[in-house]
Amino acid sequence: MSDEERLDTATAVRVAALRETLRAFLRESELIAQENGLTPRRHLLLLMIKGAPDGSERATITELASRLRLAQTTVSDLVRRTEEAGLIARGRSPDDGRLAVLRLTAEGERRLARSVRQHAGERRRLGRMLRALDADEKG
Helix, strand or coil: CCHHHCCCHHHHHHHHHHHHHHHHHHHHHHHHHHHCCCCHHHHHHHHHHHCCCCCCCCECHHHHHHHHCCCHHHHHHHHHHHHHCCCEEEEECCCCCCCEEEEECHHHHHHHHHHHHHCHHHHHHHHHHHHHHHHHHHC
16 A cells, blocks of 8 residues: 555544544534524524624525525525524515515524523634644644
8 A cells, every 4th residue: 555545543543533523512512402492403593694704693595505505495494494483583685675584583592692602612622622633733
């Protein structure tokens, strides 16, 4: 086997540790979402709306489909169910009245805020892991 076909053990250990940390982060996120009455997908949907890149705290279904990397029909179904649960509301875009935009309701905001606060420790842990990997790559 040539060197190009072989993965060195130190790299494999770092990549495995990263994957383990990412999986732990995602699993903890799922559990915290459930503790706050959210499915993991609803939690992610609320986060993507609140965390809109432009800071507007609003999103369209098309934007969400792109950011979540899901089919538009899948996102439409998720939005419908989340709206029925009273966690998001639909309105008209202030820039283009033909576009529907989604925003969090007070209940959606409350549940998301609680989830994000509870997840702070895992975000710090993930950050430490990423910094350590970055230092290893540079060193």
